[in-house]
Each structure stands twice: as structure tokens, then as C-alpha cells.
Amino acid sequence: MHEKMLNSMGFRISDLSFSSPQPRDVCYVASEGLPDLAYSGYQPHAHSWDEFPPLKDILEAVHSALPGSCFNSLLLNRYKGGSDYVSWHADDEKLYGPTHGIASVSFGCEREFLLKRKPGKNFRGKKRSEGKRAREQDRVAEQHSFTLKHGSLLVMRGYTQRDWLHSVPKRAKAQSTRINLTFRLVPSHAG
Numbered sequence: 035m036h037e038k039m040l041n042s043m044g045f046r047i048s049d050l051s052f053s054s055p056q057p058r059d060v061c062y063v064a065s066e067g068l069p070d071l072a073y074s075g076y077q078p079h080a081h082s083w084d085e086f087p088p089l090k091d092i093l094e095a096v097h098s099a100l101p102g103s104c105f106n107s108l109l110l111n112r113y114k115g116g117s118d119y120v121s122w123h124a125d126d127e128k129l130y131g132p133t134h135g136i137a138s139v140s141f142g143c144e145r146e147f148l149l150k151r152k153p154g155k156n157f158r159g160k161k162r163s164e165g166k167r168a169r170e171q172d173r174v175a176e177q178h179s180f181t182l183k184h185g186s187l188l189v190m191r192g193y194t195q196r197d198w199l200h201s202v203p204k205r206a207k208a209q210s211t212r213i214n215l216t217f218r219l220v221p222s223h224a225g
């Protein structure tokens with residue numbers, strides 16, 4: 035969703051309190067009573083859904099698009115241009131459990147989203163006898179790239195976070211803002 039569209043819904047990007055120890059702006063929204071999220075040594079303040087009604091509408095749209103899904107938290111990322119990025123990582127914090135799903139909605143400037151296997155999580159698996167180097171070459175070769183366009187919905191589920199890393203690299207050509215919403219489920223007993 036472009037900022038203009040968010041504005042017309044009575045929602046201003048400037049309303050969000052972004053905090054940025056990261057190479058992009060991040061804002062966390064979560065239902066009440068959930069355990070705190072902490073990642074990369076950082077613990078974002080949890081905003082309530084009521085502060086951002088349009089986000090509740092988008093959450094509802096995601097739930098309708100993915101029957102059976104039930105998300106209760108959201109990490110919102112704002113990439114102000116091509117030098118904002120997210121480096122290789124997995125959203126594998128214990129808080130979420132081993133097979134949690136993430137629904138990722140993108141608005142604005144399209145960006146490339148990359149996925150590659152974690153070291154040691156070799157799927158096609160060269161045999162041990164073929165050597166570490168061959169196995170590593172396989173893993174690196176098994177990298178996937180998706181262009182996340184305005185309005186796209188990307189779903190990561192199953193053992194994606196356990197076995198894979200993902201990133202949104204810098205791209206000189208990406209000159210405008212991209213907003214990405216990653217909806218997640220934090221089990222209320224987690225912590």
C-alpha cells in the first residue's frame with residue numbers, strides 16, 4: 035500500500051513509532067498479554083492494534099485469504115530506498131515455536147526476496163563421502179529469489195524458519211519506499 039493510500043485511510047506513516055537499530059525502520063504491533071519479542075539483542079515496544087485500525091483491516095484480509103490462519107502480531111518494516119535492507123536471518127525465535135507460519139504482505143516499491151538453506155540443512159544432500167565442499171556448493175546453489183511486488187502476499191510455513199534463511203538485499207534501483215507487513219502468531223503460553 036502506498037503511503038498515499040494509507041493516508042486516505044486516515045493512517046499516517048508518521049503515526050507509527052519506528053525504532054531503528056536496523057538498516058530499515060521497524061514497528062511492532064501485538065495483541066495484549068503476549069510475551070515480549072526480542073531478537074538480535076533488540077526488544078521492540080509492542081503497539082496495540084487499536085492504534086492502527088487499517089492494520090486490523092489488512093489482518094482481516096490476510097485471515098480471509100489464508101483460511102485457518104490466526105495471527106496476533108505484526109512486524110512492520112519500512113525500506114526508505116534501495117540502501118535499506120534486511121540481512122540473512124531466520125525468524126526462529128523460540129517464542130514462535132518450530133513450525134510457525136508467517137504471512138508477509140508488501141506495498142510500494144518492489145524488492146527482491148531471497149531464500150537459501152541454512153548451513154547443515156542440506157536437502158538434496160550430497161553424501162558425506164562427497165565432502166563438505168560439495169555439500170556446501172549444493173546448499174549455496176539451492177537459493178531462490180522472488181520479486182515481491184506491490185500487494186503481494188508471501189507465506190512461509192512448515193520448517194521454513196528452522197531450515198532456511200531469508201533476506202531482502204540492498205538494490206540501487208529501488209528508489210522509493212516499500213512497506214512490508216509480516217504477520218505472525220505468538221502462542222500465548224510462549225515465553
Ligand SMILES: O=C(O)CCC(=O)C(=O)O
Nearest residue numbers: 109111120125202214216
Ligand atoms: O521485508 C521483507 O520482505 C522481509 C522482512 C523480514 O524478513 C522480517 O521482518 O523478518
Ligand SMILES: [Fe+2]
Nearest residue numbers: 123124125200
Ligand atoms: Fe524475516
